[in-house]
Amino acid sequence: MMGRDLSxxxxxxxxxxxxxxxxVAEMLRAPRLGMTIGxxxxxxxxxxxxxxxxxxxxxxxxxxxIDTLSGWAKLVLLPGTAxxxxxxxxxxxxxxxxxxxxxxxxMVTLGALMLAGAGDMMLVVLGVVLTGLGSFALVAWPRDxxxxxxxxxxxxxxxxxxxVMTYGLTFWFGGTGSTLFADLGVLTGRPLILAAGLTxxxxxxGYKGALVPFHxxxxxxxxxxxxxIAAYLSVVTKAAAFFALTQALRDLPREAxxxxxxxxxxxxxxxxxxxxxxxxxxxxxxLAYSSIAQSGYFLLAVVALGASEMALPAxxxxxxxxxxxxxxxxxxxxxxxxxxxxxxxxxxxxxxxxLSMVAFLLSLTGIPPLFGFFGKLGLFAAAxxxxxxxxxxxxxxxxxxxxxxxxxxxxxxxxxxGRRRAVRVPLPLFAVxxxxxxxTLGAGIWPGLFxx
Amino acid sequence: xxxxxxxxxxxxxxxxxxxxxxxxxARIVHGxxxxxxxxxxxxxxxxxxxxxxxxxFAQLEEAAWIPVIGAAWRLGVDxxxxxxxxxxxxxxFLSAIYSARIGDRPATYVVLMLxxxxxxxxxxxxxxxxxxxxxxxxxxxxMYFMIAGWxxxxxxxxxLMFFLYTLLGSLPLLLAIIGLHLxxxxxxxxxxxxxxxxxxxxxxxxxVAMLFTFAVKTPVFPFHTWLPxxxxxxxxxxxxxxxxxxxxxxxxxxxxxxxxxxxxxxxxAAPVVLAFGAFSALYGAFAALAQSDLKKMIAYTSxxxxxxxxxxxxxxxxxxxxxxxxxxxxxxxxQMVSHxxxxxxxxxxxxxxxxxxxxxxxxxxxxxxxxVPWLGWAFILSAFASLGLPGLAHFPAEFxxxxxxxxxxxxxxxxxxxxxxxxxxxxRAIAIVFLGPERGRGRGMPDLDxxxxxxxxxxLVLIVLVGVMPGIVLDVIHRTMSGLAG
Numbered sequence: 042m043m044g045r046d047l048s049x050x051x052x053x054x055x056x057x058x059x060x061x062x063x064x065v066a067e068m069l070r071a072p073r074l075g076m077t078i079g080x081x082x083x084x085x086x087x088x089x090x091x092x093x094x095x096x097x098x099x100x101x102x103x104x105x106x107i108d109t110l111s112g113w114a115k116l117v118l119l120p121g122t123a124x125x126x127x128x129x130x131x132x133x134x135x136x137x138x139x140x141x142x143x144x145x146x147x148m149v150t151l152g153a154l155m156l157a158g159a160g161d162m163m164l165v166v167l168g169v170v171l172t173g174l175g176s177f178a179l180v181a182w183p184r185d186x187x188x189x190x191x192x193x194x195x196x197x198x199x200x201x202x203x204x205v206m207t208y209g210l211t212f213w214f215g216g217t218g219s220t221l222f223a224d225l226g227v228l229t230g231r232p233l234i235l236a237a238g239l240t241x242x243x244x245x246x247g248y249k250g251a252l253v254p255f256h257x258x259x260x261x262x263x264x265x266x267x268x269x270i271a272a273y274l275s276v277v278t279k280a281a282a283f284f285a286l287t288q289a290l291r292d293l294p295r296e297a298x299x300x301x302x303x304x305x306x307x308x309x310x311x312x313x314x315x316x317x318x319x320x321x322x323x324x325x326x327x328l329a330y331s332s333i334a335q336s337g338y339f340l341l342a343v344v345a346l347g348a349s350e351m352a353l354p355a356x357x358x359x360x361x362x363x364x365x366x367x368x369x370x371x372x373x374x375x376x377x378x379x380x381x382x383x384x385x386x387x388x389x390x391x392x393x394x395x396l397s398m399v400a401f402l403l404s405l406t407g408i409p410p411l412f413g414f415f416g417k418l419g420l421f422a423a424a425x426x427x428x429x430x431x432x433x434x435x436x437x438x439x440x441x442x443x444x445x446x447x448x449x450x451x452x453x454x455x456x457x458x459g460r461r462r463a464v465r466v467p468l469p470l471f472a473v474x475x476x477x478x479x480x481t482l483g484a485g486i487w488p489g490l491f492x493x
Numbered sequence: 494x495x496x497x498x499x500x501x502x503x504x505x506x507x508x509x510x511x512x513x514x515x516x517x518x519a520r521i522v523h524g525x526x527x528x529x530x531x532x533x534x535x536x537x538x539x540x541x542x543x544x545x546x547x548x549x550f551a552q553l554e555e556a557a558w559i560p561v562i563g564a565a566w567r568l569g570v571d572x573x574x575x576x577x578x579x580x581x582x583x584x585x586f587l588s589a590i591y592s593a594r595i596g597d598r599p600a601t602y603v604v605l606m607l608x609x610x611x612x613x614x615x616x617x618x619x620x621x622x623x624x625x626x627x628x629x630x631x632x633x634x635x636m637y638f639m640i641a642g643w644x645x646x647x648x649x650x651x652x653l654m655f656f657l658y659t660l661l662g663s664l665p666l667l668l669a670i671i672g673l674h675l676x677x678x679x680x681x682x683x684x685x686x687x688x689x690x691x692x693x694x695x696x697x698x699x700x701v702a703m704l705f706t707f708a709v710k711t712p713v714f715p716f717h718t719w720l721p722x723x724x725x726x727x728x729x730x731x732x733x734x735x736x737x738x739x740x741x742x743x744x745x746x747x748x749x750x751x752x753x754x755x756x757x758x759x760x761x762a763a764p765v766v767l768a769f770g771a772f773s774a775l776y777g778a779f780a781a782l783a784q785s786d787l788k789k790m791i792a793y794t795s796x797x798x799x800x801x802x803x804x805x806x807x808x809x810x811x812x813x814x815x816x817x818x819x820x821x822x823x824x825x826x827x828q829m830v831s832h833x834x835x836x837x838x839x840x841x842x843x844x845x846x847x848x849x850x851x852x853x854x855x856x857x858x859x860x861x862x863x864x865v866p867w868l869g870w871a872f873i874l875s876a877f878a879s880l881g882l883p884g885l886a887h888f889p890a891e892f893x894x895x896x897x898x899x900x901x902x903x904x905x906x907x908x909x910x911x912x913x914x915x916x917x918x919x920x921r922a923i924a925i926v927f928l929g930p931e932r933g934r935g936r937g938m939p940d941l942d943x944x945x946x947x948x949x950x951x952x953l954v955l956i957v958l959v960g961v962m963p964g965i966v967l968d969v970i971h972r973t974m975s976g977l978a979g
Contacts, residue, residue: 403634406660408630408631408633408634408660409626409627409630409631410627410631414627414630418623418667418671421667421668421671422671422674422675425668425671425672425675426675430668430698433668433671434668437664437665437667437668438661438664440660440664441657441660441661441664444656444657444660445653445657448653448656448657452641452649452653455638455641455642456641456649487558
């Protein structure tokens with residue numbers, strides 16, 4: 042029994058081993074070796090996921106799920122982490138404690154995988170803590186005032202929401218006598234207990250996934266952290282939160298009213314995120330608010346759970362699209378600079394990077410035939426199929442708002458004549474741009490590769 | 494040979510090839526542009542040569558795309574799309590010739606134009622709902638960058654407004670397409686036409702969404718406000734493509750989607766559509782009358798002419814007799830083609846005038862006819878065509894539309910008043926700009942050169958041909974429309 046369980050856990054075990062080796066490499070002061078180990082480990086874990094992709098089972102007494110969702114989640118989270126490692130290398134390569142950052146990132150991703158496969162309340166708590174602790178340290182890495190303040194804010198928010206979540210989940214435990222999500226069905230007809238646990242879950246995972254009103258830490262943390270860390274947090278830990286939310290809510294009867302509650306949060310999150318992004322002049326803050334808005338879109342798939350077969354494919358497709366285009370946009374910010382004026386004439390001076398940025402931004406808006414369009418297509422289809430047409434309508438109206446946000450970056454890129462500023466595109470960053478662009482364009486033209 | 498796919502992809506591939514060239518001198522770039530659009534025009538002529546089927550679609554081309562959700566690369570033509578495909582091929586070719594003097598970032602400009610051509614041809618030929626939507630939206634991106642990059646004084650604002658407004662306009666269509674897909678399990682437009690999947694409230698919701706989209710695109714009052722700004726600020730070729738090709742997405746879509754796929758809901762809503770069309774036609778005419786900027790004036794006459802198309806489609810849904818329905822649809826489709834030719838010519842001419850005098854204000858000119866007879870007579874002929882003079886392209890189209898309207902809903906014919914107003918505004922413009930003593934900025938202005946005469950000459954010949962022998966276009970249209978109306 043134990044052996045069977047462990048064989049299903051090969052990707053996770055491999056990743057844990059990789060993280061250990063990376064710490065050893067850091068102790069040897071060999072950051073390049075550490076990164077290489079990390080990339081190899083992530084690649085191996087990705088490959089090891091493929092054989093169990095179609096599995097539909099659980100391990101360790103139902104607490105950890107090896108199913109289609111967790112499998113595809115790994116295929117999004119692991120390559121996303123690899124890209125983030127490359128970005129870190131390009132941004133802070135050669136500086137002190139670079140290797141610790143690499144190792145921490147892989148640790149956090151391990152927590153993210155746990156969230157994505159969680160079949161049990163305690164595993165969600167554990168995943169939130171594991172991703173949280175590593176993330177605080179990552180944000181604080183620059184050790185200046187801004188980063189320290191950002192990490193502090195991040196930590197306090199995390200501690201409070203984590204506490205609320207743990208406390209609230211005890212209601213579910215009390216009601217069902219079990220910590221397994223699979224047992225939640227017995228709560229039907231006990232609305233107060235259902236609501237208490239649900240609220241707790243939304244607080245804890247809403248914080249991680251940057252949903253309004255638990256988003257306050259996001260702009261500050263992203264701005265204080267290195268750009269590559271902001272990119273990582275905006276993609277990997279966020280997507281993991283929505284995978285965890287999906288795992289928990291799959292077993293909760295829809296009559297409990299959670300689809301409506303989450304629908305409202307989705308509407309507010311999308312709208313607030315884009316409205317706030319409209320007035321930002323710092324690119325990292327702008328992308329932070331944009332990523333908050335995208336969190337609202339993620340929820341469209343969650344809301345459709347149990348009512349539409351398209352919910353899970355839509356969630357995974359959108360997560361993959363979001364990972365590609367958002368990492369790509371952050372990578373361009375890494376090249377161009379953190380302020381809006383840094384983009385002036387950038388597209389004319391550097392046509393290829395400019396073109397990539399346009400592709401990422403239009404993909405974030407949801408313009409075909411880019412990957413983001415097919416992500417949103419699935420989300421809208423799932424929401425409509427589940428009977429939430431109003432939510433799809435709010436989603437499309439917000440897409441227009443989003444276009445306004447993203448064109449604020451595109452316009453200066455081509456409006457002013459290019460100031461020929463030499464930019465540094467180290468090899469790892471070039472690889473990130475090439476891969477994310479290929480995914481954004483390629484999966485857009487041929488989404489069948491992904492939508493199986 | 495899959496001519497339709499080749500025609501759709503050829504411009505795009507030529508554009509991609511251009512992007513990969515290490516050095517891109519203007520001459521080579523424009524040469525590639527003319528060659529690619531010319532080859533595409535020949536391909537569309539070859540498609541015309543193969544002809545259409547008496548019923549449904551002809552020259553079907555299919556390839557797998559996203560099998561899980563039933564979306565595929567499906568192309569085909571019928572009597573509705575084929576004339577528009579030919580119009581697209583022609584206008585892009587002429588635009589490429591006209592644009593050959595653009596020296597500001599010519600490669601990017603040409604790549605955008607070629608991308609727009611692929612998107613336009615794809616929009617008209619797609620028989621797959623998702624593919625249609627993809628092409629429909631890609632055209633927005635191309636046009637946005639075209640206006641923002643090569644437009645006039647206030648281009649950034651106009652481009653932004655164009656993109657935001659038309660994206661807001663097209664997204665409801667996406668919801669409607671998703672609705673059709675959820676009800677049928679496929680994106681095949683032939684299946685949606687064969688057995689309309691939606692009924693009742695769902696059909697009404699989808700109809701409202703589609704009507705909104707196409708009203709913005711066409712544009713119909715009160716959703717037209719993006720149009721004057723976009724047209725005035727766009728570069729000349731951009732205006733030609735926008736008016737000549739992209740406005741037709743709206744009316745083509747109106748026939749292809751709501752009329753064919755939601756027939757019952759559309760018939761129920763047709764009186765409202767007719768009212769909007771009639772009001773829009775009148776509004777466009779009066780608004781044009783109030784303009785002193787030539788380009789803006791022509792832009793508003795587009796609102797007027799496209800209003801007639803909407804009237805025609807609405808009447809086709811309202812009329813009881815198949816004969817009247819056919820006449821209305823014939824007229825509406827022919828009107829799309831005529832408008833493309835005539836307004837294309839007018840925008841070219843205003844662009845040529847602006848190139849010379851750097852002004853579009855009527856008051857800046859006077860007595861130009863003696864100075865630049867080619868430009869002057871070409872403008873006068875196009876203006877007469879635009880006001881619906883018999884023997885020129887708009888007459889047979891508008892005649893059929895009004896004939897059907899009188900038969901089915903006589904009150905809709907109030908829009909006839911628009912023709913009178915259009916006549917007045919064109920005569921006024923001609924009198925101010927071209928007649929009388931020479932004054933203003935016209936002094937020393939050269940007449941059209943050889944290339945410009947070629948561009949305009951082709952359009953004028955076609956305007957007269959369609960006016961005198963409408964059968965050359967109408968025969969194809971009629972074959973399909975008599976099937977649709979029956």
